[in-house]
Amino acid sequence: MKILMRMIFQISLALFIFISTSAFSQHYDKEHSETHNSQSSEHGAHYHRNHIGIFTGGTSEFGNDNDTNFTLGVDYVRRFTETGFLGVGVFGEVMFADHTKYLLGVPLYLYPAKHLWLRAGPGLEIFEVDQSHSGSQSNKARSVGSKEGTNTKFLLRAGLGYDYEIRGFTLGPCISFDFIDSETFLVWGVNIGMGF
Numbered sequence: 001m002k003i004l005m006r007m008i009f010q011i012s013l014a015l016f017i018f019i020s021t022s023a024f025s026q027h028y029d030k031e032h033s034e035t036h037n038s039q040s041s042e043h044g045a046h047y048h049r050n051h052i053g054i055f056t057g058g059t060s061e062f063g064n065d066n067d068t069n070f071t072l073g074v075d076y077v078r079r080f081t082e083t084g085f086l087g088v089g090v091f092g093e094v095m096f097a098d099h100t101k102y103l104l105g106v107p108l109y110l111y112p113a114k115h116l117w118l119r120a121g122p123g124l125e126i127f128e129v130d131q132s133h134s135g136s137q138s139n140k141a142r143s144v145g146s147k148e149g150t151n152t153k154f155l156l157r158a159g160l161g162y163d164y165e166i167r168g169f170t171l172g173p174c175i176s177f178d179f180i181d182s183e184t185f186l187v188w189g190v191n192i193g194m195g196f
Helices: 002-043 131-137
Strands: 050-061 068-079 086-096 101-105 108-110 116-128 150-162 164-166 169-180 183-195
Touching: 050 086, 050 169, 068 183, 086 116, 101 150, 116 169, 150 183
Parallel strands: none
Antiparallel strands: 050 068, 050 183, 068 086, 086 101, 086 108, 101 116, 108 116, 116 150, 150 169, 164 169, 169 183
């Protein structure tokens, strides 16, 4: 029951973030779209080919621990096509758990609607393991580099988000699922960035 309540709370929090950022930017987005539509009809659809952002939120584990940890990150996306439908990005995140974890990835981005984006791609989770417990971790992780106790795991990330444009910046909720070994993590929060 406790696990179910925690999952309901986390999903409710993610929905609250989505709805609150929607309400916050609704007035500005309406004014901006009226101005933007008149400019777009003259010059074609406008979007930025590059976007850089800062992520703040949480990472919730749906496994044995059922922990939620504070997470900070950065990301960069480059759109390929003239229509802006397809892009590639990189992300780096720090999850502040019992042992700090670093996540790096290179997802593909799809933009099926004006502000909506979908992403999926591979990545790595890098973390330090307590040497007194390293024997139990040896089957799940392999060493990276020359530093003992530093391990890595392959991850697959799939997610979506919605960016509201507000005075040259973007603000929006995002949610992703990380699949690492047999564990699933929910990464949720707000991305603040700008296009150029």
